[in-house]
Amino acid sequence: METYDSETSYLRQLEARSVLPDGFQCAAREIRFSPSERRTQEPLRMNLSLIVLDKETPDFGAVFTRNKFPGAPVLIGRERLQRPTVRGVLVNNKISNVCTRNGYEDARGLLGRLGELLGTTEESFFIASTGIIGWELPVREMGESLPDLVSGLEPSSVLPVARAIMTTDAFPKVRRAAVGRGSIVGIAKGAGMIEPNMATLLCFLCTDLGVQRERLREDLAWCVERSLNRISIDGDQSTSDTALLLSSGRRGPADPAEFREGLLAVLAGLAFDIVRNGEGIGHVLRVEVGQARNESTALGVARAIANSPLVKTAIFGNDPNVGRIISAVGDYLGNAGEAVDNRRVTVRMGGEEIFSGGCFRLDAEKEERLSAYLRGRALDTKRIPWPQHDKTVDIEVTLDGSSPSVEVIGSDLSYDYVKENADYRS
Amino acid sequence: METYDSETSYLRQLEARSVLPDGFQCAAREIRFSPSERRTQEPLRMNLSLIVLDKETPDFGAVFTRNKFPGAPVLIGRERLQRPTVRGVLVNNKISNVCTRNGYEDARGLLGRLGELLGTTEESFFIASTGIIGWELPVREMGESLPDLVSGLEPSSVLPVARAIMTTDAFPKVRRAAVGRGSIVGIAKGAGMIEPNMATLLCFLCTDLGVQRERLREDLAWCVERSLNRISIDGDQSTSDTALLLSSGRRGPADPAEFREGLLAVLAGLAFDIVRNGEGIGHVLRVEVGQARNESTALGVARAIANSPLVKTAIFGNDPNVGRIISAVGDYLGNAGEAVDNRRVTVRMGGEEIFSGGCFRLDAEKEERLSAYLRGRALDTKRIPWPQHDKTVDIEVTLDGSSPSVEVIGSDLSYDYVKENADYRS
Numbered sequence: 001m002e003t004y005d006s007e008t009s010y011l012r013q014l015e016a017r018s019v020l021p022d023g024f025q026c027a028a029r030e031i032r033f034s035p036s037e038r039r040t041q042e043p044l045r046m047n048l049s050l051i052v053l054d055k056e057t058p059d060f061g062a063v064f065t066r067n068k069f070p071g072a073p074v075l076i077g078r079e080r081l082q083r084p085t086v087r088g089v090l091v092n093n094k095i096s097n098v099c100t101r102n103g104y105e106d107a108r109g110l111l112g113r114l115g116e117l118l119g120t121t122e123e124s125f126f127i128a129s130t131g132i133i134g135w136e137l138p139v140r141e142m143g144e145s146l147p148d149l150v151s152g153l154e155p156s157s158v159l160p161v162a163r164a165i166m167t168t169d170a171f172p173k174v175r176r177a178a179v180g181r182g183s184i185v186g187i188a189k190g191a192g193m194i195e196p197n198m199a200t201l202l203c204f205l206c207t208d209l210g211v212q213r214e215r216l217r218e219d220l221a222w223c224v225e226r227s228l229n230r231i232s233i234d235g236d237q238s239t240s241d242t243a244l245l246l247s248s249g250r251r252g253p254a255d256p257a258e259f260r261e262g263l264l265a266v267l268a269g270l271a272f273d274i275v276r277n278g279e280g281i282g283h284v285l286r287v288e289v290g291q292a293r294n295e296s297t298a299l300g301v302a303r304a305i306a307n308s309p310l311v312k313t314a315i316f317g318n319d320p321n322v323g324r325i326i327s328a329v330g331d332y333l334g335n336a337g338e339a340v341d342n343r344r345v346t347v348r349m350g351g352e353e354i355f356s357g358g359c360f361r362l363d364a365e366k367e368e369r370l371s372a373y374l375r376g377r378a379l380d381t382k383r384i385p386w387p388q389h390d391k392t393v394d395i396e397v398t399l400d401g402s403s404p405s406v407e408v409i410g411s412d413l414s415y416d417y418v419k420e421n422a423d424y425r426s
Numbered sequence: 427m428e429t430y431d432s433e434t435s436y437l438r439q440l441e442a443r444s445v446l447p448d449g450f451q452c453a454a455r456e457i458r459f460s461p462s463e464r465r466t467q468e469p470l471r472m473n474l475s476l477i478v479l480d481k482e483t484p485d486f487g488a489v490f491t492r493n494k495f496p497g498a499p500v501l502i503g504r505e506r507l508q509r510p511t512v513r514g515v516l517v518n519n520k521i522s523n524v525c526t527r528n529g530y531e532d533a534r535g536l537l538g539r540l541g542e543l544l545g546t547t548e549e550s551f552f553i554a555s556t557g558i559i560g561w562e563l564p565v566r567e568m569g570e571s572l573p574d575l576v577s578g579l580e581p582s583s584v585l586p587v588a589r590a591i592m593t594t595d596a597f598p599k600v601r602r603a604a605v606g607r608g609s610i611v612g613i614a615k616g617a618g619m620i621e622p623n624m625a626t627l628l629c630f631l632c633t634d635l636g637v638q639r640e641r642l643r644e645d646l647a648w649c650v651e652r653s654l655n656r657i658s659i660d661g662d663q664s665t666s667d668t669a670l671l672l673s674s675g676r677r678g679p680a681d682p683a684e685f686r687e688g689l690l691a692v693l694a695g696l697a698f699d700i701v702r703n704g705e706g707i708g709h710v711l712r713v714e715v716g717q718a719r720n721e722s723t724a725l726g727v728a729r730a731i732a733n734s735p736l737v738k739t740a741i742f743g744n745d746p747n748v749g750r751i752i753s754a755v756g757d758y759l760g761n762a763g764e765a766v767d768n769r770r771v772t773v774r775m776g777g778e779e780i781f782s783g784g785c786f787r788l789d790a791e792k793e794e795r796l797s798a799y800l801r802g803r804a805l806d807t808k809r810i811p812w813p814q815h816d817k818t819v820d821i822e823v824t825l826d827g828s829s830p831s832v833e834v835i836g837s838d839l840s841y842d843y844v845k846e847n848a849d850y851r852s
Contacts, residue, residue, distance in 0.1 A: 037788045068766050069756030098749060099768065101785045133749020134786035237757040239749075309735070309839075317848025323524060323559020323665075330495030331663040340494050342525070359527045360560035362463045413735075415841045422743025 010171065010386035017176040018159040021183050021208035023248025026051045027152035028164035031145045033138035044094060047164035048142060050149050051204060052088030053248050056124060059210070060086050061217035063224050065241035071096050072103035073127045077242060080126050087124035089204060089244055090114055092142065093167050094131040098239045106139045113143050117150045128242050130189060130201045131167055158206070162187035165202055170277050171385045175269035177262035182209040182251030184262050188270040203228065203243040203270060210249035211259055219260045220245045227267035231275050231409045232306045273387065275409045280381045280416025282316045283374065286392040290405035297338060298406045304332035305395060306410030315393055316412040318378065320370030322347070322354040325395060344400035351394070381416040436597065436812030443602040444585040447609050447634035449674025452477045453578035454590035457571045459564035470520060473590035474568060476575050477630060478514030479674050482550060485636070486512050487643035489650050491667035497522050498529035499553045503668060506552050513550035515630060515670055516540055518568065519593050520557040524665045532565045539569050543576045554668050556615060556627045557593055584632070588613035591628055596703050597811045601695035603688035608635040608677030610688050614696040629654065629669040629696060636675035637685055645686045646671045653693035657701050657835045658732045699813065701835045706807045706842025708742045709800065712818040716831030723764060724832045730758035731821060732836030741819055742838040744804065746796030748773070748780040748788070751821060770826035776819070807842040
């Protein structure tokens, strides 16, 4: 895969990936505002972003959080899925517009203003918001900046938007796939509050390949399930998680299998980038579980390991405390009321067998090898603005059944995760 | 409730609580050993403890973890529940004896040696082990210390055992209830790896009240469900969780309702002590959820809040980021596929309404009051060897149904939790 040795080398890569597919334009602007919910000495900063198609498209789809307190953007987005065509999406960071008194009306008002500026109606736009839950959008300041945002639209690079949608992200995330005569370009933001079932807070995908709406929506759901829904940082599914795919169709139709493969590659790449870039992440974990009684059990076990605070803190400390992995597996299966024949279970870390035949397989030499393995896969938890490396801590579990393997990408739990999340709003 | 201003004042209280009920003796000893699984410069320390009845009793019960990779002590304990009578329990910390090659035989061998020393058989004893998962017990060193342990048995105080069973606990935990002419005395250890469904790693309860086996087991299960199973620190249920109740019956029968009430008080007190004493805990959370569609939903929502890393880190930072509470509720209900009418949901923190009628109720003054509230309930995360205070961060949620309220006690997530658990084995 890809590694970089500086922000410059990463950005060079990103610039190449960021070329917008035909038929799209985008822009980003910063605004300042003072929230009503907190006294602040200095105004806060918010980025507004806009991605628009040159003309309305019927070929679009979106997947949203299953959280039962969804933000106004998610409520509006679900309505937009019924529309014959759409034109684009307005995005803001800093405030997620969830359950505020006029959040729904505020968001529609902004889209109405945007529609006027672009010669259409509010119903042609999605809106996506990420940030603090419970605060009100600064609609006046946002509305006033829209003309400038629209006049800044340009058809070259999506990188300014990939950067503008960041909140606590350490670096912008862009992935690209070339398919047939066109391309698929995706950007994402997501750091903490990331979990299976719409794993990223926000993900926007643009393609100039022609894929009809129904097929496009099937492909999006299928690929999201196998990418964004297979990562986990803190086990929380946010109120705002959204993945949106827009097709301009300008480069004509694509081979269906190649399109799906390209879309999955873009989404899987973004999913991996999201974990690598998690708040204060010290190691990326790759948990593979196979031979379960069924795929749902395999996924449950993989997520239980990836979400266990005890597993995560041990790995942060480069401590191969592998007993905690077995404990997490047993905890999940016990709570799920599922039987397991322990003698048929095998667990490996970094390729070393640590459990088989009902027993741990540990000795002092293996412990030292495993500790060295963990140290060799550590990331600097400081905010380094490019992906440091692509090494993962590999945990492989086979159970006593015959299901195919599933893979979940997760992270350790570091001091810096706590710091980042204790201070997020300051 | 109770607060203390020094270790001395806490220990004075504990000594009064620790007087053993009639018919019991106990002892504790430290041993040293070198594990085969890790090269260590200095031998490690382990405490062995013993609680025995003067004579065999038919009136005993135990509740064990539901983890599917239980330790040998749990496997043996489940067998013991079928025995007509038992005599006591042998306890060790440092190594939990889970899934090792000869763990089951090792444990039974130790109990056999103990039985010889006390003129009975191995089947008269429970064994309980806590500590590192996956390592082997140092059976030779443990066996050699048994004669000294038995000769040290004394009928006065359980405090030495309450202290000896500790691992990363900051202080020993003892609770007592006077019932009729007798008493119930309980001790517990438990710090990290604590979760609903056998929340403490180890809990031992002794009573000189006469309660017949069947009734005693019913009472134990009922009280554990409402105490140890209602706390959560890191959402992990360990491989070794055990609560054991032994009755000598020496003070004659108790009023059934009074006995159950006393047992619940002891267990609820220990449960609260366990959370207050959690590894690196900065705040204790009390999450009350009522008016759910049923009690199981209420419990699920309460645990989702208490286990959310984002809620926990915000509270650690004294940041009233109340949006994360709503997000955790919505995440749980969404994953459970349960409908909810958001307009009928109310959420309070420290008595302040933060969400009602489908909207957040926030302003700058309330934010400042909530932040001051959190600061006022903070604990020093340093290892202070007594409970600093009994203040909790109160989060109250009412949903849109009619179930009675349930309460879960949890904790925040601090730097020190991560540090403690990254370094646990060093």
